[in-house]
Amino acid sequence: MLNQITALFMTMRAWDILDVLVVTLFLYNLYVLIKNTRATALLKGLLLLGLFTLLAGWLQLHAVSWIMEKLMTMILVALPVVFQPELRRALEQIGRGKFYVSSPIMTEQEWTNVIDNVVDAAVEMGKKKIGALLVFERTVGLDDYIDTGIRIEGLVSEELLGNIFIVNTPLHDGAVIIRENRIMAAGCLLPLTRDRSLSSELGTRHRAAIGISEQADCVVLVVSEETGTISYTYGGHIYRHMDAETLRNRLRGFLMQGHRRGVSDVIQKWSPLKK
Structure with missing residues (x-):
């Protein structure tokens, strides 16, 4: 395992590190954008449904797995409608150069x-x-x-x-x-x-x-x-x-x-x- 990890780091280039940093930065700021909206609670619900789907597959609950897979497909199709206000706000903030935001700490x-x-x-x-x-x-x-x-x-x-x-x-x-x-x-x-x-x-x-x-x-x-x-x-x-x-x-x-x-x-x- 240690040799595999070492080999992985040896094959990494500077552009790979930059790639990871850009994706990390994007995901972090995406989270900051939606954390002050109801989308946060919806995402938590989606995460729980995903975990339940994986658990049902691992336990070989075939009927439950089939239902959850169909349900997840329907939810993914409906996501643009559900998150329409958040998507609009994110695009507006990017266009105004306000993609990077942060919250104060209250004493x-x-x-x-x-x-x-x-x-x-x-x-x-x-x-x-x-x-x-x-x-x-x-x-x-x-x-x-x-x-x-x-x-x-x-x-x-x-x-x-x-x-x-x-x-x-x-x-x-x-x-x-x-x-x-x-x-x-x-x-x-x-x-x-x-x-x-x-x-x-x-x-x-x-x-x-x-x-x-x-x-x-x-x-x-x-x-x-x-x-x-x-x-x-x-x-x-x-x-x-x-x-x-x-x-x-x-x-x-x-x-x-x-x-x-x-x-x-x-x-x-x-x-x-x-x-």
């Missing part, structure tokens, strides 16, 4: 500042009965919904959130989507839940908050325009009548515990592709 203090600003803004809007809808992105990216709104990409602050949701302004009725410490966009359109068992007291904002939390791994903050009540949704469930301290603790649990630093974060921070 505990930065998360605390974000949560404090959001909670303070929500409490203030609740006192004034100003309706608001704020979506915190977590592990599943929300670029598809960000594209429906007006790009802002500004740092989260109580003052900026207060200005966005001023009554009768263009962005008042849409949702704000927050990625880490940035308000990515405002005036975003969200899908409404189809749950017919919900109370009639819940208006469009609450139903949109539940709807997006059903489809993506996000936590959504809602301020009622009628009562000033602060609620949050997660996993298709709504939790109402939140006070400031309880809300802070819940957001810390959802956001800070899910964003621990790891080796991949450190590597990405010091990547030469980082702008």
